[in-house]
Amino acid sequence: VSVFLVGAGPGDPDLLTLRGARVLSSADVVVVDRLVDPRMLELARADARIVDVGKYPGAGSAAEDQAAINELLIAESRAGSLVVRLKGGDPNVFGRGAEEVAALTDAGEQVVVIPGITSAIGVPGLAGIPVTARGESSVLTVVSGHRVDDDDALPYNALAALDGTLVLLMAVEHRARIAQRLIEAGMDPRTPVGAIERGATSDERRVATTLAELGMVDLRAPAVIVVGAVAAHMGALGQRGGPSSRLEAIAALV
């Protein structure tokens, strides 16, 4: 029938939108990524078919994997299913959402995008980092470090000149190179960095460091890396692990 590209948000199923939850609870088929928290699937119908395409990567190149996912979505929609394609974060922020929309539209299938909370903003926010803050940062930039395989892959000079908040997604592998290039481009090596592994999950881990040290700290993917003055706020709120039991009780209640 049609495909709904639904942004699942940063991890916690509770951060899905009302619309996303309603669509998910009506789906015949749910196609999920590796980055989607399995608890979110409890919102689906008991008889919904769940297809985990997080297993595709490795079978072929990224492009081949994406082509296979596109074909699957098209085939399920043509077969008359209401398909929900659950994507971590927001489908339009480094999520290949545009490619899936284009493939479905080109195939004559109907597609609706339902936004989600991007991890680039939600994960820092839950860790106490405001990505913008008056007097500290009035520019937010988000880039992917996924394909940083040569020195020119990111516009380092411009990024260093912005003097705002830089959020790096999928950058764990190449973080040393990225940090080095940013410093060479003029960014202060002492710039605070907050790195959040598995944000908005029960396994969340936070690492406070500096740009100069980013390449040396232990860090595992998936992680959101925030570079800029605002990163110094990390953990200040302590929404996870920090607040009083009274507040935790309130949070659980509501």
Next chain:
Amino acid sequence: VSVFLVGAGPGDPDLLTLRGARVLSSADVVVVDRLVDPRMLELARADARIVDVGKYPGAGSAAEDQAAINELLIAESRAGSLVVRLKGGDPNVFGRGAEEVAALTDAGEQVVVIPGITSAIGVPGLAGIPVTARGESSVLTVVSGHRVDDDDALPYNALAALDGTLVLLMAVEHRARIAQRLIEAGMDPRTPVGAIERGATSDERRVATTLAELGMVDLRAPAVIVVGAVAAHMGALGQRGGPSSRLEAIAALV
């Protein structure tokens, strides 16, 4: 008792998170902005007190207005209320969320931030614009045009050099100046621009233009302005006003 800073998302109440909705439905007091859709308040308890601080602006300077809001939040929390501070978009994206958190924390009150979908990403997404797309844009930058009162207010050279997607919030008033400075800094005057007024509301209006023409087109605040190749996608999906009645029916059903 405590204050929950809740991101209300881009407009449509349906784009609130599950957690945000639950907290809102438990609140004793709800403190709302101008940018929050009144329909969202239907989620609050019938006996909840609604305080509209969108009326404060005009009474004093922006700083005085913010100080009054901070005092209100502190006083309500101290009086034992469960306070929900509903903010349009995400509290941490040009929403003064960090200031309210700091004021409450300094006053010894407990505060929890619940992220929302930022209008900078959600509004374009609902209008068919993916803020990032492979081969078109791999850098997303968000800035506020609110205080562009001199030529140096934004890092125009760096923004022009990024060659990605630039989202301008609160920039309707100064859009001509901003566009002119971006062109002087080297951005192509033919760069596609998609401007979305009152995004994610029933009054949404879309204007497709170019950077060179942005200053001349009719545009009213509030609007989200997207500058970059991806803006050419606007309306392609037609989630509002465009799709077939069959799809609308499905969307309504779910």
